[in-house]
Amino acid sequence: MMQLLENKTCIITGASRGIGQAIAKLFYNNGANVALCSRSLDGLGEGFEDLFVDTSRVFCSNIDVSQKDQCQVFVEAVKEKFGGIDVLINCAGIITREPTLELSQEIWQKVLDTNLNGTFYMSQLVFARYAEKENW
Numbered sequence: 001m002m003q004l005l006e007n008k009t010c011i012i013t014g015a016s017r018g019i020g021q022a023i024a025k026l027f028y029n030n031g032a033n034v035a036l037c038s039r040s041l042d043g044l045g046e047g048f049e050d051l052f053v054d055t056s057r058v059f060c061s062n063i064d065v066s067q068k069d070q071c072q073v074f075v076e077a078v079k080e081k082f083g084g085i086d087v088l089i090n091c092a093g094i095i096t097r098e099p100t101l102e103l104s105q106e107i108w109q110k111v112l113d114t115n116l117n118g119t120f121y122m123s124q125l126v127f128a129r130y131a132e133k134e135n136w
């Protein structure tokens with residue numbers, strides 16, 4: 001039986017744990033090729049074979065989405081491996097729980113660089129490639 005996301009390539013950023021990893025599992029289990037990233041591959045490696053048995057449908061990379069050049073390399077590599085990109089889930093993010101008065105400028109900048117700039121970079125790079133997919 002054809003699965004919902006069969007032959008669809010889905011990028012999920014921040015997929016090493018939490019919401020991103022849950023989405024990655026759901027998409028993979030519905031037949032998608034999944035391209036996953038986070039800064040550290042630690043979480044992606046933990047129990048990885050159990051989560052994603054068919055490794056031909058999985059691509060992992062440790063990148064920092066706040067760095068545009070790293071996003072670019074990742075997106076190109078995904079396109080190279082799977083031939084195109086259908087879905088982007090921007091899940092990489094930093095959660096800060098410091099009260100506003102105690103939040104340093106440095107941490108606040110990191111939040112903006114990751115949650116806003118990272119989402120912008122990935123979206124711009126992927127949207128530019130949606131139309132290029134073969135057999136769209």
Ligand SMILES: NC(=O)c1ccc[n+]([C@@H]2O[C@H](COP(=O)([O-])OP(=O)(O)OC[C@H]3O[C@@H](n4cnc5c(N)ncnc54)[C@H](OP(=O)(O)O)[C@@H]3O)[C@@H](O)[C@H]2O)c1
Pocket residue numbers: 013014015016017018019020037038039040041043063064065066091092093094095114115118
């Ligand atoms: N959990 C909630 O209740 C909730 C509610 C509303 C919104 N959100 C938002 O939803 C997103 C995911 O939440 P979550 O609870 O799943 O968070 P989480 O468990 O902390 O996971 C965050 C993921 O993002 C990755 N990440 C962080 N900075 C990154 C960077 N610069 N480049 C690439 N990957 C990066 C982390 O891996 P590395 O550390 O290895 O990079 C991790 O895989 C966040 O943006 C959060 O603000 C969460």
